[in-house]
Amino acid sequence: MTKLLVTGGAGYVGSHCCKLFADAGWDVTVFDNLSTGWKEFVQWGDLIEGDLLDRDAISKAIDEVKPDAVAHFAALSLVGVSVTSPETYYRNNVMGTLNLMEAMTASNVSKMIFSSTCATYGVPQRMPIDESHPQAPINPYGSSKLMVERILADYSNAHDFEYVALRYFNAAGADAQARIGERHEPETHVIPLAIRGAMSDDYTFTILGDDFETRDGTCVRDYIHVDDLADAHKRALDYLFKGGKSDVFNLGTGNGTTVREIANAVEKASGKPLKLAIGPRRAGDPPALYADASHAKTVLGWEPKFSDIENIVNSAWNWHKK
């Protein structure tokens, strides 16, 4: 039976991937320090509670599980906090990954999939963004992810080590049965906050800028359903198991949705008007970001199936309602 160690499997994206990995008949063990994750999200495998910054703990977990591959989701990912506390981000995201990779090579575990991000591209020079777009992150979070991508590439050149880095655009939506969903604290992501505006009498959802050069003045982003992300991770692992070489893939739909369109979709899902205000732009927000994900289609045969914005928002609404 294929065995996987999943770091960060108690988090939002990781838990949805564990669900699909278990459905595929794979044996899943989660390694997570629960710093931003949730014990109750670990429903498809065992949990080893541990921190990647603890070298002994991760080495012990790798030795115990003897995984065929590692799916590495564990990271801190709040852009704003990474600007005020860069040391925490570099330590956790870069040193944590180095500890993991050293533990893997010491135990001859040679395959990894890694959660990267469109934040490694920085301010886009052209659209849609393909994998060859220059990478020039504009915050420490994005830099920490780019550093890991470079370490992975160097490791792959030097050792018997193959990886796939998946650069997600905006992960969104929730499990169709509402067992798990997006739960970040504090929450900064647009869909959960718009839903809060529809659910709570004392929360007003603020559109951060309506004077961008986009079709309705609000920012365009490429929202990809977490279950589509999970499918891409499963395919990336299959690719490595079949002997595929190290590679990097964008994961997005190629279509952009504006913040106003999100607000409209939330009103439709909830059946009530949203308490809404217009605020100033958030520093560092580019007007539009969307992916060219054709490489994932060509090599992995991956295409989004659940990422229609209505489906994304409805699944998120059902999870938050529960």
Ligand SMILES: NC(=O)c1ccc[n+]([C@@H]2O[C@H](COP(=O)([O-])OP(=O)(O)OC[C@H]3O[C@@H](n4cnc5c(N)ncnc54)[C@H](O)[C@@H]3O)[C@@H](O)[C@H]2O)c1
């Ligand atoms: N959510 C998005 O839109 C998005 C977009 C692009 C990339 N990503 C990346 O995807 C991954 C998952 O994101 P998410 O939204 O599910 O975040 P999340 O915070 O829900 O999950 C991260 C998990 O990692 C764990 N973790 C963090 N540091 C750890 C450490 N040192 N040791 C052990 N466990 C640790 C946390 O407890 C948590 O369970 C992250 O690497 C993130 O950078 C997310």
Ligand SMILES: O=c1ccn([C@@H]2O[C@H](COP(=O)(O)OP(=O)(O)O[C@H]3O[C@H](CO)[C@H](O)[C@H](O)[C@H]3O)[C@@H](O)[C@H]2O)c(=O)[nH]1
């Ligand atoms: O209350 C809010 C929150 C967000 N937005 C807008 O909604 C859009 C999406 O914002 P999110 O914070 O949901 O997502 P980002 O595009 O900023 O973030 C994504 O890209 C980041 C890097 O840039 C990280 O990778 C992050 O994890 C990922 O979700 C942005 O235009 C933002 O200005 C609002 O209008 N109101």
